[in-house]
């Protein structure tokens with residue numbers, strides 16, 4: 001599967017969803033996740049993300065390996081719905097886009 005990492009938190013640019021051929025992105029309040037049961041590993045979303053938040057599972061930076069399990073868990077939450085069309089990023093995206101260690105900011 002492909003995995004959305006912490007860089008997405010509080011930014012949510014959504015450029016990724018426009019190109020997904022299988023509509024596997026799910027939207028939470030301040031993060032998108034990939035449903036691993038639907039992702040076909042096509043990789044077209046990777047270059048679309050302005051903050052390089054998306055990785056193939058096997059290419060994840062060591063400090064983001066925990067996001068594989070979290071993507072799978074969040075994808076199954078009933079309030080996380082499919083998102084297939086790009087929309088505006090979150091209002092504070094500029095402030096958050098270069099920050100790391102944003103996991104505590106993740107809203108469900």
Ligand code: F3S
Nearest residue numbers: 008013014015016049
């Ligand atoms: Fe998130 Fe990047 Fe998509 S910030 S919403 S993974 S374009």
